[in-house]
Amino acid sequence: MKISEASRVSGVSARSLRHYEDEGLIASGRCSNGFRDYCQSTIDRVFVIRSLRESGLPVRLIREVLPHLTDEPDAGTDMVCAEFLHEVQSYRDRLAARIAVLSDQQAALDTYLREARRTDP
The missing domain is CATH 1.20.5 (Single alpha-helices involved in coiled-coils or other helix-helix interfaces)
Structure with a gap:
């Protein structure tokens, strides 16, 4: 799904999705036109990130534990x-x-x- 749909489904802004990608928390595929393409497993990962961020945890800690929570x-x-x-x-x-x-x-x-x-x- 494109970033706008991923934003709507996950409840985080497109800017946050780009930030999570820049921080190495998520990865997106790319369409032939260069647009980001998000799969459901990435959206599921965003839900975990969002929950941890809402708890106030810094990205540094989330990055450390995220693979063990989602993989x-x-x-x-x-x-x-x-x-x-x-x-x-x-x-x-x-x-x-x-x-x-x-x-x-x-x-x-x-x-x-x-x-x-x-x-x-």
Whole structure:
């Protein structure tokens, strides 16, 4: 299917499909006129990528684990998955730390606004 149909079916923009291809996450065939041609297995892969991206994972991590999520299992998959899970946990922990800092900043601003409103004539 052409990129416009692949975009519609997968729910991601044509620009995102091109980006995923540039990043090596997906591959497309080419028609005789040079247009990209996407098969159903590529669209299925896009669904996985989209789900991982919506979880906030960076492309770097997705690129590492994607073959093990979408291709046939092979030797070493358990090790890769364990490393991936460690990376995901580390990413999640960094995210939680950032959220904590932002929550503290929000609380400080809330306090400031409460105090400012009390003294406002």
